[in-house]
Amino acid sequence: MNTRAVLLASLALLLSPAAWAHVASNGFLVLQVHGQQLSGSIELAVRDVELAIGVDANRDGKVTWGELRAAEPQLMRYVAQHLSIGTPNSSCPIDFQSLQVNQRVDGNYAWLPFSAQCPQVVRQLNIRYSLMQDVDPSHRGLLTLVNGPVSQTGVLGGADAAALYSVDAPSRARAFVEYLQAGIWHIWSGIDHLLFLFSLLLPAVLLRNNARWEPVARARPAFLSILKVVTAFTLAHSITLSLAALDVVRLPSRLTESVIAASIVVAALNNIFPLVTENRARIAFAFGLLHGFGFASVLADMGLPHAARLICLLAFNLGIETGQLAVVLAVMPIVYALRTGVLYRRAIMPWGSAFIAAVALVWLVQRAFLPTG
Amino acid sequence: MRCKQVASLVREWLTGRTRLALLLLAITPLNAAWSAPGVPASDAQVLAELPVGARHASMPARELSRSRLDIALPLAQFYLARSRASGDLRYLGYAESVLQPWVRHVPVPPEVLVLEATILQSRHAFDAALQQLDLALQAQPDNSQAWLTRATVLRVQGRYAEALAACGHLAAQADAAITDLCHHGVAGLSGHLRPAYAATLALPQQGLASEARAWRYSELGEMAERLGDDAAAEHWFTEGLQLAPEDFYMRAACADLLLRHGRAAETLQLLADYGSMEPMLLRIVLAHRLLGDRQGEQSRALLSDAFDVEQQRGEAVHRREQARFLLDVEQQPSAALVAAQENWRVQREPDDALILLRTAQAAHRPDAAAPALLFLQQQGLEDVRLEPYQRPVS
Numbered sequence: 057m058n059t060r061a062v063l064l065a066s067l068a069l070l071l072s073p074a075a076w077a078h079v080a081s082n083g084f085l086v087l088q089v090h091g092q093q094l095s096g097s098i099e100l101a102v103r104d105v106e107l108a109i110g111v112d113a114n115r116d117g118k119v120t121w122g123e124l125r126a127a128e129p130q131l132m133r134y135v136a137q138h139l140s141i142g143t144p145n146s147s148c149p150i151d152f153q154s155l156q157v158n159q160r161v162d163g164n165y166a167w168l169p170f171s172a173q174c175p176q177v178v179r180q181l182n183i184r185y186s187l188m189q190d191v192d193p194s195h196r197g198l199l200t201l202v203n204g205p206v207s208q209t210g211v212l213g214g215a216d217a218a219a220l221y222s223v224d225a226p227s228r229a230r231a232f233v234e235y236l237q238a239g240i241w242h243i244w245s246g247i248d249h250l251l252f253l254f255s256l257l258l259p260a261v262l263l264r265n266n267a268r269w270e271p272v273a274r275a276r277p278a279f280l281s282i283l284k285v286v287t288a289f290t291l292a293h294s295i296t297l298s299l300a301a302l303d304v305v306r307l308p309s310r311l312t313e314s315v316i317a318a319s320i321v322v323a324a325l326n327n328i329f330p331l332v333t334e335n336r337a338r339i340a341f342a343f344g345l346l347h348g349f350g351f352a353s354v355l356a357d358m359g360l361p362h363a364a365r366l367i368c369l370l371a372f373n374l375g376i377e378t379g380q381l382a383v384v385l386a387v388m389p390i391v392y393a394l395r396t397g398v399l400y401r402r403a404i405m406p407w408g409s410a411f412i413a414a415v416a417l418v419w420l421v422q423r424a425f426l427p428t429g
Numbered sequence: 430m431r432c433k434q435v436a437s438l439v440r441e442w443l444t445g446r447t448r449l450a451l452l453l454l455a456i457t458p459l460n461a462a463w464s465a466p467g468v469p470a471s472d473a474q475v476l477a478e479l480p481v482g483a484r485h486a487s488m489p490a491r492e493l494s495r496s497r498l499d500i501a502l503p504l505a506q507f508y509l510a511r512s513r514a515s516g517d518l519r520y521l522g523y524a525e526s527v528l529q530p531w532v533r534h535v536p537v538p539p540e541v542l543v544l545e546a547t548i549l550q551s552r553h554a555f556d557a558a559l560q561q562l563d564l565a566l567q568a569q570p571d572n573s574q575a576w577l578t579r580a581t582v583l584r585v586q587g588r589y590a591e592a593l594a595a596c597g598h599l600a601a602q603a604d605a606a607i608t609d610l611c612h613h614g615v616a617g618l619s620g621h622l623r624p625a626y627a628a629t630l631a632l633p634q635q636g637l638a639s640e641a642r643a644w645r646y647s648e649l650g651e652m653a654e655r656l657g658d659d660a661a662a663e664h665w666f667t668e669g670l671q672l673a674p675e676d677f678y679m680r681a682a683c684a685d686l687l688l689r690h691g692r693a694a695e696t697l698q699l700l701a702d703y704g705s706m707e708p709m710l711l712r713i714v715l716a717h718r719l720l721g722d723r724q725g726e727q728s729r730a731l732l733s734d735a736f737d738v739e740q741q742r743g744e745a746v747h748r749r750e751q752a753r754f755l756l757d758v759e760q761q762p763s764a765a766l767v768a769a770q771e772n773w774r775v776q777r778e779p780d781d782a783l784i785l786l787r788t789a790q791a792a793h794r795p796d797a798a799a800p801a802l803l804f805l806q807q808q809g810l811e812d813v814r815l816e817p818y819q820r821p822v823s
């Protein structure tokens with residue numbers, strides 16, 4: 057098959073929302089417990105919002121973003137009437153933030169983030185959910201209830217509008233282990249951090265001499281060079297991770313994600329057209345600061361339990377370092393063994409770096425310029 | 430529009446370096462960048478196109494249907510027809526909401542019970558559907574729609590003797606052709622495949638309503654396939670789909686036939702506009718796998734999400750498809766077997782036996798195949814596709 061045709065077809069899939077699966081009507085309720093505070097979001101399919109409250113103002117059979125936005129106050133009133141959250145003896149009034157749009161497999165969803173304040177620390181949550189029930193009794197609310205590292209799911213709606221969920225505070229030991237695992241997993245699955253690390257590690261077993269790469273003679277300098285790079289990266293991202301997780305500094309995630317992609321492009325290009333060859337630890341430190349914000353957004357998604365914030369932050373950070381160290385220990389002996397070969401200097405190093413730069417460039421374009429939503 | 434310009438720029442940039450770009454696309458975790466909520470760039474961006482009957486403007490009619498049965502019945506029927514034609518499960522919910530006030534009436538009008546049963550049947554809640562039909566038939570022993578629905582449900586459950594009896598009750602009221610099709614269809618599954626095929630073939634075409642003609646083609650196609658005459662089966666399915674393009678059971682059956690012969694490109698063509706239905710999406714993914722291209726990847730992810738959501742809702746409408754997905758796409762024979770066993774508890778069509786036998790073999794669990802083998806033997810169900818799994822192990 058013609059590769060060009062294949063590519064165009066897969067791009068078309070990617071850029072057009074045509075390939076949607078028909079599923080029954082679902083709403084998505086996410087609730088995160090932080091002591092007395094709740095934060096979360098409720099999502100309803102745009103099509104369901106139309107059926108429930110009527111947003112297609114010009115009645116052309118299409119709901120535009122302008123029409124949906126115009127109905128925002130109406131939607132908030134509708135949700136407030138049909139969704140209430142409380143502890144067993146008091147309610148937690150919901151405070152909506154502004155409407156956004158989320159793309160799911162079966163179409164666009166109206167996404168309403170909110171916060172709620174309960175009169176006491178939440179141990180049990182009473183959720184009453186009757187959204188859509190009068191117009192589509194088969195509608196269900198799919199609940200994700202997150203309490204620090206522990207999350208549970210549930211189905212809301214149907215015959216019983218009200219449901220009670222207990223929110224047990226996780227033990228400190230359990231929380232520690234969960235966050236440690238989350239940190240390790242984030243490094244292993246978050247390929248962007250690994251690629252950044254690789255582009256710094258690739259030249260670590262080489263020396264720049266008269267505009268040429270030469271293998272280092274002994275293990276010690278290679279080891280020291282890697283140690284410096286990894287330590288600088290770790291130090292830097294730990295600082296910003298802590299600052300962001302403890303709410304001292306906050307950056308928009310689109311910015312940090314874009315700059316992280318840019319950092320990989322720069323680090324990889326530096327291997328092909330070397331500008332900085334001596335103190336790669338400095339690059340590692342400078343960009344490590346940015347990657348820390350990236351880690352923080354993962355942590356923010358998980359939520360930090362109220363009671364054990366510092367412990368969990370520490371565990372998550374330790375997890376990241378453990379995951380990173382495991383990768384370094386696995387990769388370095390291979391790189392060290394290959395360093396003297398022509399293959400390494402002529403192929404792996406330049407082409408590997410070019411590949412990393414190209415991948416990161418695609419991310420950069422996606423994250424910085426393409427619309428989300 | 431800004432996003433369109435950017436998109437076309439990206440497209441140009443990528444196509445200029447096709448090979449590299451393909452590689453990049455292959456490893457780019459796209460979801461990370463695409464799944465987050467955001468604010469659309471323009472007020473004019475269309476977020477949803479509303480299908481018929483899904484507008485808020487339909488509320489006055491629904492309101493009226495609460496007090497008037499002569500509005501409630503056709504409205505519910507309309508939603509059911511839309512659901513059947515589009516595969517859109519939301520319409521079942523709309524029909525349910527129209528019937529809800531009438532279900533609480535004492536006594537429930539028999540027409541309402543029959544429509545309720547149709548909804549339950551569409552959700553594969555077969556036993557509950559039969560209960561409603563029994564109530565309807567107590568009140569109206571000659572309700573032909575109730576008897577036909579009852580025959581269909583019993584047939585899917587593999588209760589052929591009872592299904593034949595239900596077809597027999599039809600004879601008094603319905604069109605003779607409908608009664609014959611009902612009868613031959615069940616007879617073809619219970620030990621009389623060849624005579625049933627011949628009898629269905631011999632049914633006069635003239636004077637048949639187009640629905641009945643499409644049904645006849647669908648039965649002929651399935652029987653020919655079970656007899657091993659795939660060329661004839663393809664002919665019948667093609668004829669039938671020309672008559673009833675929205676019959677997606679027949680379309681899925683036709684796709685399976687093509688897939689069995691490795692005709693992936695034709696399968697994709699057949700299903701081109703049907704990717705929004707889970708059973709069709711599964712066949713699209715299988716076709717892409719046959720072609721060995723990566724285009725099915727997005728569909729695979731969609732399908733996997735859809736099955737997860739169904740599971741979380743505690744529903745099992747597409748268990749058969751899920752078992753096949755787990756076996757042929759995800760290659761998890763043990764998980765596939767569990768799904769196929771759950772499916773077998775609910776429904777017993779030849780395809781249900783096939784997936785149970787296949788998953789049991791793949792999972793090296795011959796014991797798990799026993800219920801299906803026993804059923805096939807007791808009912809005398811003939812199907813060449815099942816034969817390789819029916820041979821005694823030597």
